[in-house]
Structures are given as C-alpha cells and as structure tokens.
Amino acid sequence: MTDRIIAACDGAAKGNPGPAGWAYVVADAAGTPQRWQSGALGHSTNNVGELTALQQLLLATDPGIPLEVRLDSTYTRDAVTKWLKGWKRNGWKTAAGKPVANQELIQSIDALLEGRDVEFVYVPAHQVGGDPLNAIADRAASDAARTQQSGGGDAATLPVPAPVTPRPVRKRAAPQSGSVSPAVNAEGGAARTPPSVRTLAARYPGTCPCSRRYAKGDPITKVGSGWGHPECAGTVG
Numbered sequence: 001m002t003d004r005i006i007a008a009c010d011g012a013a014k015g016n017p018g019p020a021g022w023a024y025v026v027a028d029a030a031g032t033p034q035r036w037q038s039g040a041l042g043h044s045t046n047n048v049g050e051l052t053a054l055q056q057l058l059l060a061t062d063p064g065i066p067l068e069v070r071l072d073s074t075y076t077r078d079a080v081t082k083w084l085k086g087w088k089r090n091g092w093k094t095a096a097g098k099p100v101a102n103q104e105l106i107q108s109i110d111a112l113l114e115g116r117d118v119e120f121v122y123v124p125a126h127q128v129g130g131d132p133l134n135a136i137a138d139r140a141a142s143d144a145a146r147t148q149q150s151g152g153g154d155a156a157t158l159p160v161p162a163p164v165t166p167r168p169v170r171k172r173a174a175p176q177s178g179s180v181s182p183a184v185n186a187e188g189g190a191a192r193t194p195p196s197v198r199t200l201a202a203r204y205p206g207t208c209p210c211s212r213r214y215a216k217g218d219p220i221t222k223v224g225s226g227w228g229h230p231e232c233a234g235t236v237g
Contacts, residue, residue: 003029004029004065004066004067005026005027005029005061005062005066005067006027006029006031006067006070007025007027007061007068007069007070008025008069008070008071008137009023009025009053009056009069009071009137010022010050010073010134010138010140010141011046011049011050011051011053011073011141012138012141012144013045013046013049013145014145014146017045018145019043019145019148020040020042020043020049021038021040021041021049021142021146022039022049022052022053022056022144023037023039023137023151023159024038024053024056024057024137025133025137025158026057026061027133031132033132033136033155033158034154035153035155036137036140036157036158037060037140037151038143038144038150038151039144039150040145040148040150041144041145042148047075047076047102048105049141050071050073051105051106051109052105053137054069054076054080055105055108055109055112058109058112058113058116063115063116066117066118068121069119069121070121070122070123070133070134071121071123072122072123072124072125072134072138074122077120077122079102079106080106080109080113080120087100087106088110092107127164128164128166135161135164136161138161139159139161139162140159142162198221199219199221199230201217201219202214202216202217202218202220203216204216206227208220208223208226208227208228208229208232209223209224210228210229210232212229214228214229221233
C-alpha cells in the first residue's frame with residue numbers, strides 16, 4: 001500500500017513571456033524519483049508554466065493517495081492555498097476589482113484539488129544542496145521551453161539538473177588607516193546599537209572597554225565604568 005506520493009513541479013519561460021514549458025517528477029514515499037513528464041507551451045509566461053505543471057501533475061496522480069507537492073513558485077502556492085477562496089467569493093476578481101489572471105487554469109486546479117489530500121511545500125530554486133526533485137523538474141521544464149518539445153519517461157531517463165555554482169562570498173573591505181572597524185555580534189554580523197542607549201559625541205578620541213578605539217566626534221555612551229561604542233553597551237562589564 002502506498003502511504004503517499006512525493007512530487008515536484010515547475011514551469012519556465014525564456015524571456016517571460018517567451019518560449020515556455022512545464023514539467024513534473026513523481027517519486028515514491030521515500031522521495032526516490034519514479035517518472036517524469038514535460039510539455040511545451042509555445043509563447044507564454046512563467047506563471048502559466050508553473051500552473052500548468054501543477055495541473056498536469058494532479059491529472060497524472062491518483063486522487064485517492066495523499067500527495068506532497070514541492071514547488072519553487074510562491075505565486076502558484078499562494079494562488080491555490082491563500083487567494084483562491086477570496087477570488088471565488090469575489091466572483092473571480094482581485095481585491096482591486098480586476099479579473100484574476102490565468103483564471104481558467106486556476107479553476108481547473110481548484111476542481112482537481114476537490115476532496116484530495118494535497119500538501120504544498122515551498123522549496124527555493126537553484127540552491128547548492130537544494131531539493132533534488134525540484135532540480136529535476138526545473139531542468140525538464142527549462143528544456144521543454146527551450147526546445148519546444150515534450151518529454152517524459154521513467155527513473156532511467158530523468159533529466160540531469162544543471163550544476164549550481166555557489167555564490168561568491170563578498171569580502172568586506174579592509175578598514176583604512178585610522179578608521180574604526182564596526183563591532184560584530186556573535187554571528188559575525190555588524191552589531192546594532194540598542195534602541196534605548198543614549199549617546200553623545202566624543203570630545204576626544206579614546207578606547208572603548210572592548211579594546212577598539214573611537215575617534216573624536218564618534219557617538220559614544222557609558223560602557224561599564226568607562227565610555228565606548230554604543231553597540232557595546234550592556235556587553236562589556
């Protein structure tokens with residue numbers, strides 16, 4: 001007996017709008033990919049691709065089995081979990097009184113969700129070590145958009161996700177001679193001045209109890225038994 005189905009769906013548009021496509025990948029309860037499908041949409045938008053991918057996934061899975069849908073589109077997730085009831089109540093108009101975009105697709109998805117146990121899980125796209133099912137669906141949708149050809153198959157023919165390059169870590173510029181480096185907190189980020197600390201401009205340069213110097217005119221406050229950086233207030237005894 002199958003406990004649940006885990007799947008991911010994604011859409012793509014080269015130019016948005018531009019050549020578009022959709023894709024989904026279906027896995028077993030352990031998250032192991034079993035099959036996938038993709039399709040071309042001609043000239044369309046990324047949102048249409050995302051919605052079509054979800055629609056096609058719902059059509060291709062057993063409505064009697066709980067389904068976990070992983071997706072990187074907050075628009076698709078929110079359309080069917082947050083905004084749908086309000087749109088239906090308002091006669092398929094937005095809060096601004098405008099017709100809901102992609103209404104037919106959303107109505108189709110609404111009907112397909114009726115009576116089903118479906119959980120939507122948002123997963124960030126294009127992340128090092130990100131969700132593997134999302135990465136496969138992303139690649140399949142992108143290929144369908146680029147080639148305008150449909151695809152599909154089993155675990156042996158899964159599209160290979162494009163490698164994700166880690167984002168370079170920006171290094172802080174070294175402080176110039178005579179300047180004072182900002183305080184850092186326990187996580188390594190710049191410390192913030194507590195909102196209740198009262199400061200005054202230093203009349204003379206000096207050294208904070210944290211051992212870092214401050215210049216004439218810098219904001220200072222009482223730190224322990226002396227004077228120092230406002231962000232050090234309450235952190236130095």
